[in-house]
Amino acid sequence: MENREKQNVWKKVMAIRGMGQVITVTIGLIALWIVFGLLSPSFYSARNVGNLLRQVAPILIIGIGQSYVLITGNIDLSIGSVVGMSCMISATLMTKGMNPWAAMLLTILICIGVGVLNGLLVAQCKLPPFIATLGTMTVARGVAQIVNNNYNTDAIGEAAQGYRNLFYYGSTFGVYNTIWIAVILFLVFDFLLSKTRTGRHIYAVGSNIEASKLSGIDTDLITIKVYVVSGFCAGIVGLITSATAGMGTMDAGNMYEMYAVAASVIGGVSTLGGQGILIGTVVGAAIWGTLQNGLQFAGAPVAMRNIVIGIIVIISVLLDVIIRTGKPRKSKKSNHSNSVSGTSQGS
Amino acid sequence: MENREKQNVWKKVMAIRGMGQVITVTIGLIALWIVFGLLSPSFYSARNVGNLLRQVAPILIIGIGQSYVLITGNIDLSIGSVVGMSCMISATLMTKGMNPWAAMLLTILICIGVGVLNGLLVAQCKLPPFIATLGTMTVARGVAQIVNNNYNTDAIGEAAQGYRNLFYYGSTFGVYNTIWIAVILFLVFDFLLSKTRTGRHIYAVGSNIEASKLSGIDTDLITIKVYVVSGFCAGIVGLITSATAGMGTMDAGNMYEMYAVAASVIGGVSTLGGQGILIGTVVGAAIWGTLQNGLQFAGAPVAMRNIVIGIIVIISVLLDVIIRTGKPRKSKKSNHSNSVSGTSQGS
Amino acid sequence: SQPTNAPASAPDAKAESAAAPASDKKVKVILITMDSLDQHWVSVDKGAKKAVEELGNVDYKWMAPDKKDDAQQIERVNNAIADQADAIMIAANGPDAISKTLEDAKSKGIKIIYVDSPAKTEGVATFATDNEQAGKIAGQQMLDALTAAGKKDGKIGIVNVNSATASTVAREKGFRSAFEGKGYTLLQTQYGEGDATKSQDIADNYITEGVVGIFGCNEGSTVGAGNAIKGSGKKDIVGIGFDKSDSIFSLIKDGSLLCTMAQNPDVMGYEGMKAAVKAVKGESIDKTQVDTGVSILKKDNIK
Amino acid sequence: MGDYIAELTHISKSFPGVKALDDVSFNVKAGEVMALLGENGAGKSTLVKVLSGVYTKDEGEIKLFGNPVEDLTPKKAQELGVAIIHQELNMCAHLSVAENIFLGREETHSGVLSNREMNQKAKVILNRLNMEIDPATIVGDLAISKQQMVEIAKALSTNAKILIMDEPTSALTSNEIEDLFKIIKKLKAEGCAIIYISHRLEELQYIVDRVTIMRDGKFITSMNFSDTDMAEIISNMVGHEIKEKFPRVPCSRGKKIFEVKNLNAGKMVRDVNFSLYEGEIVGIAGLMGAGRTETTRAIFGVDPKESGEIFLDGKQIDIKKPMDAIRAGIVLAPEDRKKDGLCVKLSVTENISLPNLDLLSNGIGVIDRKKEKAMTEKAVNDLQIKLPNADVDAATLSGGNQQKLVVAKWLARNSRVVIFDEPTRGIDVAAKVEIYNLMNELKMQGIGVLFVSSEMPEIMGISDRILVMCDGKITGELEIEEATQDIILQYATKFDSKFAQKEAV
Numbered sequence A, B: 001m002e003n004r005e006k007q008n009v010w011k012k013v014m015a016i017r018g019m020g021q022v023i024t025v026t027i028g029l030i031a032l033w034i035v036f037g038l039l040s041p042s043f044y045s046a047r048n049v050g051n052l053l054r055q056v057a058p059i060l061i062i063g064i065g066q067s068y069v070l071i072t073g074n075i076d077l078s079i080g081s082v083v084g085m086s087c088m089i090s091a092t093l094m095t096k097g098m099n100p101w102a103a104m105l106l107t108i109l110i111c112i113g114v115g116v117l118n119g120l121l122v123a124q125c126k127l128p129p130f131i132a133t134l135g136t137m138t139v140a141r142g143v144a145q146i147v148n149n150n151y152n153t154d155a156i157g158e159a160a161q162g163y164r165n166l167f168y169y170g171s172t173f174g175v176y177n178t179i180w181i182a183v184i185l186f187l188v189f190d191f192l193l194s195k196t197r198t199g200r201h202i203y204a205v206g207s208n209i210e211a212s213k214l215s216g217i218d219t220d221l222i223t224i225k226v227y228v229v230s231g232f233c234a235g236i237v238g239l240i241t242s243a244t245a246g247m248g249t250m251d252a253g254n255m256y257e258m259y260a261v262a263a264s265v266i267g268g269v270s271t272l273g274g275q276g277i278l279i280g281t282v283v284g285a286a287i288w289g290t291l292q293n294g295l296q297f298a299g300a301p302v303a304m305r306n307i308v309i310g311i312i313v314i315i316s317v318l319l320d321v322i323i324r325t326g327k328p329r330k331s332k333k334s335n336h337s338n339s340v341s342g343t344s345q346g347s
Numbered sequence C: 001s002q003p004t005n006a007p008a009s010a011p012d013a014k015a016e017s018a019a020a021p022a023s024d025k026k027v028k029v030i031l032i033t034m035d036s037l038d039q040h041w042v043s044v045d046k047g048a049k050k051a052v053e054e055l056g057n058v059d060y061k062w063m064a065p066d067k068k069d070d071a072q073q074i075e076r077v078n079n080a081i082a083d084q085a086d087a088i089m090i091a092a093n094g095p096d097a098i099s100k101t102l103e104d105a106k107s108k109g110i111k112i113i114y115v116d117s118p119a120k121t122e123g124v125a126t127f128a129t130d131n132e133q134a135g136k137i138a139g140q141q142m143l144d145a146l147t148a149a150g151k152k153d154g155k156i157g158i159v160n161v162n163s164a165t166a167s168t169v170a171r172e173k174g175f176r177s178a179f180e181g182k183g184y185t186l187l188q189t190q191y192g193e194g195d196a197t198k199s200q201d202i203a204d205n206y207i208t209e210g211v212v213g214i215f216g217c218n219e220g221s222t223v224g225a226g227n228a229i230k231g232s233g234k235k236d237i238v239g240i241g242f243d244k245s246d247s248i249f250s251l252i253k254d255g256s257l258l259c260t261m262a263q264n265p266d267v268m269g270y271e272g273m274k275a276a277v278k279a280v281k282g283e284s285i286d287k288t289q290v291d292t293g294v295s296i297l298k299k300d301n302i303k
Numbered sequence D: 001m002g003d004y005i006a007e008l009t010h011i012s013k014s015f016p017g018v019k020a021l022d023d024v025s026f027n028v029k030a031g032e033v034m035a036l037l038g039e040n041g042a043g044k045s046t047l048v049k050v051l052s053g054v055y056t057k058d059e060g061e062i063k064l065f066g067n068p069v070e071d072l073t074p075k076k077a078q079e080l081g082v083a084i085i086h087q088e089l090n091m092c093a094h095l096s097v098a099e100n101i102f103l104g105r106e107e108t109h110s111g112v113l114s115n116r117e118m119n120q121k122a123k124v125i126l127n128r129l130n131m132e133i134d135p136a137t138i139v140g141d142l143a144i145s146k147q148q149m150v151e152i153a154k155a156l157s158t159n160a161k162i163l164i165m166d167e168p169t170s171a172l173t174s175n176e177i178e179d180l181f182k183i184i185k186k187l188k189a190e191g192c193a194i195i196y197i198s199h200r201l202e203e204l205q206y207i208v209d210r211v212t213i214m215r216d217g218k219f220i221t222s223m224n225f226s227d228t229d230m231a232e233i234i235s236n237m238v239g240h241e242i243k244e245k246f247p248r249v250p251c252s253r254g255k256k257i258f259e260v261k262n263l264n265a266g267k268m269v270r271d272v273n274f275s276l277y278e279g280e281i282v283g284i285a286g287l288m289g290a291g292r293t294e295t296t297r298a299i300f301g302v303d304p305k306e307s308g309e310i311f312l313d314g315k316q317i318d319i320k321k322p323m324d325a326i327r328a329g330i331v332l333a334p335e336d337r338k339k340d341g342l343c344v345k346l347s348v349t350e351n352i353s354l355p356n357l358d359l360l361s362n363g364i365g366v367i368d369r370k371k372e373k374a375m376t377e378k379a380v381n382d383l384q385i386k387l388p389n390a391d392v393d394a395a396t397l398s399g400g401n402q403q404k405l406v407v408a409k410w411l412a413r414n415s416r417v418v419i420f421d422e423p424t425r426g427i428d429v430a431a432k433v434e435i436y437n438l439m440n441e442l443k444m445q446g447i448g449v450l451f452v453s454s455e456m457p458e459i460m461g462i463s464d465r466i467l468v469m470c471d472g473k474i475t476g477e478l479e480i481e482e483a484t485q486d487i488i489l490q491y492a493t494k495f496d497s498k499f500a501q502k503e504a505v
């Protein structure tokens, strides 16, 4: 009886679309953990596990935002700059004496505003997402620089101690708050994506935007929504960053948009839209974080780190392609060009 | 009689696909020149014009490579790192005493090798181009670092003076060699793209890879070829960089892949494939270079510069969309999602 | 080819440990720099390695962020704590950001030694250049050269890394202070991200604007400024820079640059390591605030 | 006559360069099936898109259920009771059948999607269509015909009062068509109005009450189906009379040109053997999914072959990739024009020259524009492709003209064997005849013609010899004299016993 129930659960889990890839990647993650554990004994210390998870958290959060955008078949390059902007705005407001909670709220609202702008540019103005968000990426970085007159801020000081603890230094039930924030955001956004109508529409838009439009879906609104999620997530990471440093730094979040893409794609989210689940992004973020953290412990020469990370990214995606399609050469529905996939199946 | 002939020429020029956009953007470029000229008298000085063109040249060269890749519907994120790699490899070889010409050749061969690798990963292994080249981007940067054992190189010294003059310091017929190199590369690659069979195949692959395959095109080979062009162009810019600085710097070329995308897209190359002409990339590169150069002369506060550049990028593409489709809202053939374009236009 | 740097690097740590007496516990020291690329940090690492070689029985690791980023530097400190370091040698990105994490490290009994740039949290010792002072010296050099050339006024350009790097901002500040009340126009600072090519484009534009002098705030900026002066053929433009590298030396030798302010990063690493081990062993340290100094390197005093 | 459920009066609609609808009036009553007929590019799809809110009209008036409506959007049209099955498949390939059926109308329970209920309801609708597929199947994994059926199921699920079908049968098998017709009759009895667009005129007799005919964006006439005949309908559509729907030219069979021996490629091409002679057209008949397309693809070198030999003019040739086939003189006009046939972002000229660049370029690969232009002009004239000029994007052509373009690009070069896969799918009668004539011309030139079609009348009307495929094998070969619809169907359903059982469930 029980055995059968277990089987059913397993079957159910496997029936979730994209779960196959997530499991493959998870195996890779475990392999990484074993290797790093062997290379460096301190890798498994309780402190390092906490540390590692806390380092993964921001990558996961921006990964969630990027995954939302990628699933609609778009991309958000502005993430890193929005992180920087959020970091600078929140810190500047606080050093200027604003109440931390008010500053936090205002910052997040501005980041959401960037999301809305991205969404409007892409959905309403029909700009290619790559170039629209490349533009806002540059603008947002400019804003991060101008907000405190082209200087990093001073320390946000004692007044904001609670804020700093909330986002980085504090723990709840023995687990760092940063990790809790990531977990909660994951649960909320995973629920929205997999269980609600909006979530379904997000997949539909990524799969075939014309068909979605013809089915009465407000595709523009969906596009705006995913960019808002992405802006929001980047905003939260910006707050974590300013809480971590206790100040605003203008180039915070540099390159984060790429980390977010890497986390998403390693976890099985397709850059072509319509495919991917957030639990995959969790695993992808964990792999990314583990590589950064583990190579450090393993004492890999600095110059080797990039090479190893690059190769592992390629291999992990390659493995996925091989597993999904049998052989790399045989795949029928080739994904290999942006322009033809998506709707290529069908009439 | 003569008038009529003129009209015909004009008609012929306008009949070239994408010329409309190029002309729009050119008007924008001229407007920029007028504004900067008014803001700063030295902007028009002979010295600055030469300078400006020389600063535009590398952007144009990588723009050519990126345009080739974009037209097939792919993307090359590794460009910046390959520039860095080329810069470091060439300089390291020369400081170790290799003959500059041999070093140059070997460097370019290695860069072409990266192009082949990118092409294989995308065409044969079916990796999404974004992630394949994100991987090689990381690896190539690692190689740039490891090649001289994580040091920038020493000065390449007197032996390579001819090399330095060829790529940067020398002039021919009163025009800097760097500019000549860009012009020659432009002429060659524009000819290949617009007049030859391979060029036509590149557009076909970007428009519909399946149909191209069924038309007898070796689509894998075409994909590899465009990445080779991109790797080659990045390699040349790397040589220019090492000739300029007279040494190898490990983080040379940082972010160049984005500049290349910006130059291409401002000039009307679609990130979705199948569309764009190289003369557009020339104008796009000129706009990018002019902004960088002109804003310094105009004395724009540093923090404002990113904002201005970002907004101009967005506006220039927005203008194009508006002009192409009448109104931003009315366009039926929305380009706004990677996943749906290509085949989204209905009968 | 790195004439003033520490001698050839030590054999790697493992060979080292075999030679050391196995009895007492090894001292674990971790160096955290601002990034991994800059020559400056590599020299700090070299200096530290040299000290390790002399001291023996030290387990030394260099944990470099791959780019200058507060969050990354904080992560590195956390990693060092997790790795059970006894001492951390750190070049703080800025005075504030890292402080809280360093407090945390101190509370775990880890000794903090600053190299290059200190943070607000009190450390055991600091080995650093006084950047503002060094910048002022650079400014004085330029002033002297311009006066000697009979140029009483004119524009001067400054190529910096970015406005977020405390050390180079301090150099710029010092440099500017040397010109207070003099007849020169110091142009708006331009930022080249320490990239030699970008810095060169900036410097080229300065030359177009007719500057009489250019100051480069770090290695990349200096190489860019030097090459631009060289390329323009206007050797009467006074180029002064910061840091040392082979390229800078050759630009000084051929007269494109007047001089460079050389710090002594190897000394920072070497002395820092010695102090770290002393602190861990509970021995006293004679001097806790050490200005490792700058030397002015000109055509006549470089080899 | 006041009981029109939908009335469109004086509707005009222009696209850049084309007036797709020019003062068209159209109406339909509850409980009737109205056929909307016309040549390719007549504006049929455009008209129904206006009615369903996809396009906004430039001029005119729309009345639904007696009330004028403005600012129609797809959503609003759906809410008012208008459902449309588009000519081009509009499915989200990554979503499941049920997810597609309920797209935009998902059922939720306090905000959470009720997947189970939706799956059950989808099951019920699929059962009405006699479809035995799991509602959780991913649509992208289904055969085209099944996807088309899902699209129909989706339209049915809205319980619309006005149901528009734009060429619903062009991708369906005969069984499926039969099921569809039953449904249509039932809906009609329930008082639905059905607007039915099709180029398969022989279907009309089973379901249609009235016909409306359009030509060049204009309304031509509207009449009761019972008051007219095919000849009248066709002459109204075309503007002149078509004498022969299946022109056949007698030709004596010459020497053997082409032979395929023991070809195996995947599970849909198993031990295929056949030959092609000069002076004949060989048709391949079969049900959807019989493996005909796979066979042509394997021959052409698109998909890898496992084993088998191919002979051309007695010499064995080795085809590894399409270029090998093209060089040898074997070409393929594929069935799926959007996916495999055209580069829609390229111009008509570029599409035609694409596989022929070897003929148009010199030793170093430079394309001769003059030759290219001449080739294009000839091809466009030969097939009478309707277009403003040859520099427009292929995307702007109507479906039928795109199909002609697919054929045109292959006829521009001299080949020994031309394989047509469903060359007449979705094109109008007149254009069909043009394509038949083309095939006949090739046949007279002594070129081997292989012709895959799912339409029985055309297979029997044009071929000289018929191969029938089922389940990846050639199950029968018939001379045209001995072929009847029944015999072909018999061979076409000669499944291995196991498969037959599965199919029967």
Ligand SMILES: Nc1ncnc2c1ncn2[C@@H]1O[C@H](COP(=O)(O)OP(=O)(O)OP(=O)(O)O)[C@@H](O)[C@H]1O
Pocket (backbone or CB within 6 Å): B332, B346, B347, D015, D016, D018, D019, D020, D038, D039, D040, D041, D042, D043, D044, D045, D046, D047, D087, D396, D397, D398, D399, D400, D401, D426, D427, D428
């Ligand atoms: N989106 C569009 N942009 C430009 N022109 C269009 C567009 N849609 C249709 N047209 C043009 O409008 C005319 C009518 O096309 P429509 O698709 O309505 O024809 P149709 O009668 O449905 O033909 P078919 O039987 O081939 O499907 C054609 O000339 C076509 O080229």
Ligand SMILES: Nc1ncnc2c1ncn2[C@@H]1O[C@H](COP(=O)(O)OP(=O)(O)OP(=O)(O)O)[C@@H](O)[C@H]1O
Pocket (backbone or CB within 6 Å): A332, D141, D142, D143, D144, D268, D286, D287, D288, D289, D290, D291, D292, D293, D294, D295, D335, D454
């Ligand atoms: N790209 C593909 N991916 C998965 N299955 C496919 C693909 N193409 C074809 N099939 C399946 O292979 C089988 C054979 O299809 P094929 O198109 O060869 O049949 P056919 O006899 O040509 O029928 P049709 O009349 O549709 O052309 C079908 O069941 C189809 O679903």
Ligand SMILES: [Mg+2]
Pocket (backbone or CB within 6 Å): B347, D044, D045, D046, D087, D166, D399
């Ligand atoms: Mg139609």
Ligand SMILES: [Mg+2]
Pocket (backbone or CB within 6 Å): D292, D293, D294, D335, D421
């Ligand atoms: Mg078929």
